[in-house]
Amino acid sequence: MLPGKDSSCPIDPVRWVTKDLHSDSTFRSSRLFSRPPHLNSISCTPSELYIFYIKPAKLTYMAFTVSRSFVTRSSLRRLVWSRDYLHPRNRLLAESIRSYGSSSAKEQFKIRKINTEEEFKNVIVNWMVEEGWRPGLKDAECFLACDPRAAFVGELNGKPIACATMTKYAGRFNFGGCYIVSKEYREKGYGGMLYDVAMARAMPSRSIAIAGLLHLEELYKRKGFRSQFYGARFDLHPPTAITRFSEISERCHGPVNIKCTEEVDLQALFKYDAAVFGAERHAFLIKWFRIPGKHGRVAINSEGSIVGYTVARPSFVKKEGYKIGPLFADSEPIAEKLLKAVFEELLQEEPVPVVCIDALTKKAKEISEKLQGKKSFEIVYMVMYDLPDACFDKWFGMTTLELG
């Protein structure tokens, strides 16, 4: 029997797993899990117990992998269960048989949390730079403020080789990102193991979303995600964009005032962001609005209500310029007006920086195209279970590809 929500007796996860594996004909050995697994950790040696991950306080989920000696066909089968795994929606289970031919008996792969900004920067941010994702200057600090327990690192014999984040928002909405395995360790199964742990963290979930690279769409579909929007990252050149703004400025009329983020009521801005983003994220935004060198603008209508806002933040690598995110607005003319205000400021810089924006929806892509943005790569916004409660209609630029 699987542990129930209100089960008062202590759960013996070893017995639980053993029992369930025995009911699966793929698994043969009666020696399974002869020693207790480490809680909240992943460890493996190819000849023994492979992976174990459990949240002991709530027993909300567990994930594990069993080594090749316990399964047929000299391969591994990975299982990820939420506690209520009999419910088809929660049953993530079921990675296919995978060969781990390259594992040596000495290898030990461990997955643990990243808790410090320093480590987040050294591992995740630097790898994002290598991947050409152009992280922002203070992403480590801001991402950890959003959810201090979201980041995982996978270490092979103590050396970091993989990372991923699974950010939890209120209302059981989760967003996965920063999914990277070091080049020389790819296609050996490490990414898959890390993926399972990140997904286990999201359980139980009402909604899980990711912004994946388009060429990985099939992979995520196999895992149960469905495609929602096809977007792209665009590089915008402020001097070119400004000329296009003057052509469209006729449409940017109306009594909308543009102010700096510092000049508006922060609570009102939080409220607007939560309504458009689909979840509250005050701790994150407080850091976001304080990023050194950022340009933040808010659009206010004649009634004094916020009708849009944007932030342009410097990239971690200075020569990579700025990143726009978010660009939320009630209408396209307002989005354009906000962008124009930011670009006018950026034109003062020497040399004028390049600016990138992640446009998800058709309307968002149209603005970037109108400003003669150059497509740098394509993304697909994918969702498992329900759609987040966001007003995607008002998304003219995603906040980040990593946090949603």
Ligand SMILES: CC(C)(COP(=O)(O)OP(=O)(O)OC[C@H]1O[C@@H](n2cnc3c(N)ncnc32)[C@H](O)[C@@H]1OP(=O)(O)O)[C@@H](O)C(=O)NCCC(=O)NCCS
């Ligand atoms: C994507 C990535 C993290 C996968 O890590 P990995 O260790 O190579 O993955 P694994 O060997 O565990 O394989 C996991 C799954 O990914 C698939 N996969 C791995 N690389 C792939 C690729 N380039 N294209 C398509 N599928 C791929 C595998 O076939 C496997 O699928 P399965 O679970 O259905 O069998 C890794 O290739 C990477 O770091 N890529 C560069 C960064 C990146 O693009 N991140 C994803 C952003 S959306």
